[in-house]
Amino acid sequence: xxxxxxxxxxxxxxxxxxxxxxxxxxxxxxxxxxxxxxxxxxxxxxxxxxxxxxxxxxxxxxxxxxxxxxxxxxxxxxxxxxxxxxxxxxxxxxxxxxxxxxxxxxxxxxxxxxxxxxxxxxxxxxxxxxxxxxxxxxxxxxxxxxxxxxxxxxxxxxxxxxxxxxxxxxxxxxxxxxxxxxxxxxxxxxxxxxxxxxxxxxxxxxxxxxxxxxxx
Numbered sequence: 001x002x003x004x005x006x007x008x009x010x011x012x013x014x015x016x017x018x019x020x021x022x023x024x025x026x027x028x029x030x031x032x033x034x035x036x037x038x039x040x041x042x043x044x045x046x047x048x049x050x051x052x053x054x055x056x057x058x059x060x061x062x063x064x065x066x067x068x069x070x071x072x073x074x075x076x077x078x079x080x081x082x083x084x085x086x087x088x089x090x091x092x093x094x095x096x097x098x099x100x101x102x103x104x105x106x107x108x109x110x111x112x113x114x115x116x117x118x119x120x121x122x123x124x125x126x127x128x129x130x131x132x133x134x135x136x137x138x139x140x141x142x143x144x145x146x147x148x149x150x151x152x153x154x155x156x157x158x159x160x161x162x163x164x165x166x167x168x169x170x171x172x173x174x175x176x177x178x179x180x181x182x183x184x185x186x187x188x189x190x191x192x193x194x195x196x197x198x199x200x201x202x203x204x205x206x207x208x209x210x211x212x213x214x215x216x
Contacts, residue, residue: 001116003044004036012117015043017078022087026167028070029124031084032110033091049115049142053212055122056135059151060180061172062161064195064203068151069124071204078118080110082125104131108138115142126180132189145212148189151203153196155181189213 004010019033034043055072057065066081073079082103089098089106107123114121127135132148139146153161158181162172191210195203 001046002034003046004039004041005043006039006041007036010036010038010043014038015045015117017114017117022091023084024087025083025169027066027081027083029066029073029079029081029084031088031091032080032113033088034113045113045116047112047116049112049144051143052115052119052121052145054111054139054144054146055207056127056146056148057122057124057151057207058127058148058184058190060126060158060184061177062158062165063151063153064161064200065124065151066167067200068204068207069122071200072122072207076118077120077122078114080107080114080121080123080125082107082123085110085125100128100131104134111138111142111144115144126184129184129186132186136189140215143215145214147191147207147210147212148186149207149210150184150186150190150192151195152181152184152192153194157196 002010002012002015014037016035016037017032018030020030022031022033034045035041036043057068059065069079069081085103085106089102090096111121158177159174162177193206
């Protein structure tokens with residue numbers, strides 16, 4: 001199930017999952033890049049998730065999804081961050097450019113890998129309205145319990161957070177904050193949380209209380 005090209009078959013405890021050297025932003029979550037603890041070589045992990053819980057934190061830039069994911073990671077949840085998934089994908093392909101569908105496939109692959117190590121996964125990612133069903137299909141086909149949470153503070157709050165945050169080297173252009181703020185609209189199946197006046201800790205605690213959706 002886990003094979004190192006140098007050491008052969010190894011155990012889960014012999015794998016380093018995340019690689020901070022691939023990270024381009026200043027956050028606690030790192031890109032997924034499983035390597036062997038003995039020799040440092042990249043390992044092959046063959047596994048498909050078949051159970052577990054997934055929390056999806058969605059929202060525009062500055063909505064707080066990554067910060068809440070970091071807090072959940074501190075509580076033992078294994079985290080997938082959208083920006084980190086991009087960096088993992090670029091490392092795999094050796095190309096800076098990528099298709100949006102490739103990124104969804106990368107997140108699916110990361111869910112499968114992490115599910116071998118934990119039954120609790122949190123995803124911090126901008127999930128477009130048109131991609132919602134694709135994620136549901138991933139969860140349902142793997143018998144995963146899930147909850148979609150759309151963090152939506154007041155618009156000016158998101159803008160102000162983007163202007164003061166230090167996780168990125170540059171400030172996110174307001175046009176993108178506005179674009180995702182307006183376009184992330186879901187008819188059902190998504191819990192909207194206005195976290196304008198909530199601390200990250202309060203937002204995390206609220207998110208944990210939201211019930212999971214059981215796979216059909």
